[in-house]
Amino acid sequence: MPDIQINVLALLVATVAGFFLSFVWYTPLFGKAWAKEMGFDPDHTQPPAAMVKSLLMTLLSMFLISMVYFNNIAVWTPSTWGIKGAELGKTSQALQAAIFTWLGFFVSNLLLGVAWEKRSWKLFAIDAGYYLTLLLIMAFIIIYMR
Numbered sequence: 001m002p003d004i005q006i007n008v009l010a011l012l013v014a015t016v017a018g019f020f021l022s023f024v025w026y027t028p029l030f031g032k033a034w035a036k037e038m039g040f041d042p043d044h045t046q047p048p049a050a051m052v053k054s055l056l057m058t059l060l061s062m063f064l065i066s067m068v069y070f071n072n073i074a075v076w077t078p079s080t081w082g083i084k085g086a087e088l089g090k091t092s093q094a095l096q097a098a099i100f101t102w103l104g105f106f107v108s109n110l111l112l113g114v115a116w117e118k119r120s121w122k123l124f125a126i127d128a129g130y131y132l133t134l135l136l137i138m139a140f141i142i143i144y145m146r
Helices: 008-029 031-038 048-075 090-116 121-144
Strands: none
Touching: 008 031, 008 048, 008 121, 031 121, 048 090, 048 121, 090 121
């Protein structure tokens, strides 16, 4: 049975980092392009109550992603199972966790959006880039703060 030790501080740091990445990615970096591809008015602003609700849901989403990701990384770490000497380096482990999780759980879903929901390849690129960046940041935080 794996011995998963939850580092609450790493979990919280990953959650907050994901929250701030969401803001930066979908506001100053790609906000207007994302809104256009989604069919939203890029100059429209939400009422304050709707904005607070959206921000709280984003924070909850980042917490859920970081918590499950933390556990997934731990389960795929040999020392969690008591196996010594089979560890990858921290950077290799973070890259492997991020890339495989991104390909299997995010890219595959985003491709379905292109195939069935008529989402554009530009929207695919914005969202896929976001999720890869998110997973990389979270993996490095989780692994280096372990």
